[in-house]
Amino acid sequence: MEKINVLWLYPDILNLHGDRGNLMALQRLAKLSGLPLTIMRHDALDQPLLLGSADLIMLGSGEIKDLPRIIAALRLQQGELAEFLNRGGYLLATGSSGAVLGRETRRLDGSVFAGLKLLPFFCRERQRVLGDDIWFTLLDQPEQQILGNQIQVLDFELEDKAEPWGRLIYGYGNQGDDREGCRCAFGAGKIITTNTLGPLLVKNPRLTVGLLAEIAEIKSLRKPRNLALRDIEYEDKSAELIKRFISQKMARKRA
Numbered sequence: 001m002e003k004i005n006v007l008w009l010y011p012d013i014l015n016l017h018g019d020r021g022n023l024m025a026l027q028r029l030a031k032l033s034g035l036p037l038t039i040m041r042h043d044a045l046d047q048p049l050l051l052g053s054a055d056l057i058m059l060g061s062g063e064i065k066d067l068p069r070i071i072a073a074l075r076l077q078q079g080e081l082a083e084f085l086n087r088g089g090y091l092l093a094t095g096s097s098g099a100v101l102g103r104e105t106r107r108l109d110g111s112v113f114a115g116l117k118l119l120p121f122f123c124r125e126r127q128r129v130l131g132d133d134i135w136f137t138l139l140d141q142p143e144q145q146i147l148g149n150q151i152q153v154l155d156f157e158l159e160d161k162a163e164p165w166g167r168l169i170y171g172y173g174n175q176g177d178d179r180e181g182c183r184c185a186f187g188a189g190k191i192i193t194t195n196t197l198g199p200l201l202v203k204n205p206r207l208t209v210g211l212l213a214e215i216a217e218i219k220s221l222r223k224p225r226n227l228a229l230r231d232i233e234y235e236d237k238s239a240e241l242i243k244r245f246i247s248q249k250m251a252r253k254r255a
Contacts, residue, residue: 061095
């Protein structure tokens with residue numbers, strides 16, 4: 001049976017902020033949507049990735065000091081990674097792991113390491129870690145609002161030609177402007193980076209189902225079932241409370 005194959009990269013290294021929850025959300029919502037899905041965990045930096053069978057690559061957030069090792073491992077298969085994207089593969093990177101995909105990262109001590117250069121942005125280590133809520137709309141789906149939080153150790157400086165993933169309603173985003181994340185079409189595939197934690201796919205089930213539906217369409221799988229409201233009742237109630245709380249913070253700042 002054809003199914004969606006998720007390649008979960010280096011979870012023992014990229015293990016900050018509960019991003020394992022994103023994989024649990026994919027499993028749960030795929031089941032509710034009637035889409036067969038399997039998760040392929042890949043831990044070893046010195047072992048080749050099984051990109052030929054993957055449909056979605058997940059990169060969780062990790063410490064900056066570990067990112068050069070991740071980049072070095074992926075660079076050995078950069079050609080195969082490009083093939084994966086060109087044929088319709090999706091890649092989602094959360095938190096600091098976005099730096100893996102950018103041009104380069106500059107650290108506070110002056111050292112610089114190059115990324116895979118798949119996305120047009122530069123990263124700079126912050127003097128202080130920033131923590132706050134984040135709330136934004138998707139650039140290509142402005143009716144869809146995304147909620148989460150961010151624990152920011154890197155600022156992301158997008159080049160002029162780069163396209164953000166979203167526009168902020170509240171939060172810090174990439175570097176204190178109104179832009180959040182970065183997205184790029186790559187052949188038939190797509191790359192998304194975001195500062196949003198939470199975990200992202202747990203707090204935003206409609207985003208998760210939409211992502212699964214896009215991948216299912218590329219693979220010519222059956223259309224996913226519509227979720228019942230009861231399936232995401234707790235997520236919706238949580239979103240209402242979070243929006244109310246953030247709105248109160250915004251009102252206090254304006255006062």
